[in-house]
Amino acid sequence: MIGDTIFKPINVIDLIRQYGERLTFSKNEYIYLPDDKENTIFVVDSGEVFISKMQEEGKELILKLLGRDSIFGATRLYVKSNEYGTYAKAKSDTVIKSLSWTQFNAYLDEPQIKNEMIQFIEIESERYATKMRDMLMHGKNGALAGTLIRLSNSYGEQTADGIFIKTKLTNQELANMCGTTREGINRALNILKEESLISIENKFIIIHDLSSLRRIIRCERCSIEFCQVY
Amino acid sequence: MIGDTIFKPINVIDLIRQYGERLTFSKNEYIYLPDDKENTIFVVDSGEVFISKMQEEGKELILKLLGRDSIFGATRLYVKSNEYGTYAKAKSDTVIKSLSWTQFNAYLDEPQIKNEMIQFIEIESERYATKMRDMLMHGKNGALAGTLIRLSNSYGEQTADGIFIKTKLTNQELANMCGTTREGINRALNILKEESLISIENKFIIIHDLSSLRRIIRCERCSIEFCQVY
DNA sequence: AGAAAAAAGTGATAAATATCACACAACATG
DNA sequence: CATGTTGTGTGATATTTATCACTTTTTTCT
DSSP: OOSSOOOOOHHHHHHHHHHSEEEEEOTTOEEEOTTSBOOEEEEEEESOEEEEEOOSTTOOEEEEEEOTTOEEESOOSSOOOSBOSEEEEESSSEEEEEEEHHHHHGGGGSHHHHHHHHHHHHHHHHHHHHHHHHHHHSHHHHHHHHHHHHHHHHHEEEETTEEEEOSOOOHHHHHHHHTSOHHHHHHHHHHHHHTTSEEEETTEEEESOHHHHHHHTTOSSOOTTTOOOO | OOSSOOOOOHHHHHHHHHHSEEEEEOTTOEEEOTTSBOOEEEEEEESOEEEEEOOSTTOOEEEEEEOTTOEEESOOSSOOOSBOSEEEEESSSEEEEEEEHHHHHGGGGSHHHHHHHHHHHHHHHHHHHHHHHHHHHSHHHHHHHHHHHHHHHHHEEEETTEEEEOSOOOHHHHHHHHTSOHHHHHHHHHHHHHTTSEEEETTEEEESOHHHHHHHTTOSSOOTTTOOOO
């Protein structure tokens, strides 16, 4: 992360790590499907996980890209719609810890645990609202700019050369995060490269001019906490 | 609403009604601005309120259209970003009740109140996630179809003629809900009229063929609870 | 290392959206 | 009821985005 520390539900993470079952998934494996019974809470140990909204005809919308310490799955205290509604897929070989909701539920009496869960949901909601604007108001270039900014907040590392994004993403994956096409992303990235806003080295994106990216979506008062890819 | 009853935080609503201050706003008045200090929770008594994300150059993205019994404002238990981030504007002449966060906070010890607030936030988050997909994956027609479906769930009344949407919306307002232009909405509505999916009578929209609207955004397993305009 | 698979790049074209510039209708109000 | 004001409808045009059909490059896997 650049600068600010952001909220992390450390007690919840510890709890799942301590009592949860260790599971491994290889690249592209599904961790849960939209109509699976929503009865497990997960935390990422290593690797990366996409949370997506399903869409037939091969299309998908990636809502989140999770890394170590992200919690996901049954994260709702009361709203039990029975199904997850989303699906989770391992982006790379991944180790996660999983705890059944029934087991986790027993710890919700502890104020610290419950409070962290509430904060988690509140932040999630704020992030969606912010993202909605970025994705809808400035065309597909705006969606890409917004995604790159979020990536820099979540996976960016400041280097002499610029902000190095510590995760490789294919054009198709970026397209699915932006709700657009692979070809469109390819062209848009190439334009950003020509304009020297970014460069790509060994498939890793480096952001050289964050302010110009921000200008695309007219984001000045950008909140680091609410502008994340997870 | 059509069918299902949906979640309503009745105890919270009663609380704000009982102890809150009555405020009136006339059409187009702002109730709060994005950088106002987030220190008041509101409930709508009568009239309608838009919650929007700001955008200079006159553009705005309407996130919610609230009616009687909707709560808004400082609805976060822990995440106090100090500013609202959104603005609230009276769509029509409106009466609301407002309670300072400090006062409201004292009642959060009551489990019923706290639980309702948590549920409210959880549902809000689910609604945003669902909306994101509808708005991003099927172009501007999809955004309009999604908006009309949400309007029918929130403000629809089944009549012999179809689903009557009990609130008047200008093309500009619909455009701001969809992240598109007034002209675009105008043409899209006219096409839907030609195809007899909807008709407009005395400025009120009537939906004749909800299934066809759903087909535009490929929504079969549509959840009434998560598909609302508030 | 070589073959197969996956991802990236690109031109041509079609389709969707936005923009501009008005005409016209409806509505509110003094 | 005359008159601004606000909202609607629409053509013409520009811009953006998606689609198709490939080629080339990069990665993966024996």
